[in-house]
Amino acid sequence: MDEPLKPSVAKKLIQDILKSFGVTTTVTLSGHALDEMEKDKLIVGDINNVLRGGVVQPGEFEKGSWRYQVRTNKIVVVVCFRSETELRVVTCWRMK
Numbered sequence: 001m002d003e004p005l006k007p008s009v010a011k012k013l014i015q016d017i018l019k020s021f022g023v024t025t026t027v028t029l030s031g032h033a034l035d036e037m038e039k040d041k042l043i044v045g046d047i048n049n050v051l052r053g054g055v056v057q058p059g060e061f062e063k064g065s066w067r068y069q070v071r072t073n074k075i076v077v078v079v080c081f082r083s084e085t086e087l088r089v090v091t092c093w094r095m096k
Contacts, residue, residue: 001084003066004059010068011056017087025085033089040094050077
């Protein structure tokens with residue numbers, strides 16, 4: 001996979017991974033993401049909703065990987081791709 005991905009390509013890849021989740025793809029949450037979810041009272045359903053319906057921002061290279069913010073009006077989820085079939089939620093937060 002050649003990164004950085006255009007936001008439209010990242011969005012399609014996120015949707016493809018979510019569509020096939022558990023069959024041929026993997027979605028994982030980092031420990032930091034889990035901590036932030038608890039702090040902001042977010043649940044996995046919130047994260048899925050943002051990934052399905054949010055707007056993907058251009059990638060930013062940070063800590064050795066390309067990261068993509070997926071935003072709605074209320075929540076931001078930051079993801080990175082381990083491969084074309086594996087997505088990792090790095091962090092998330094509720095907009096204040």
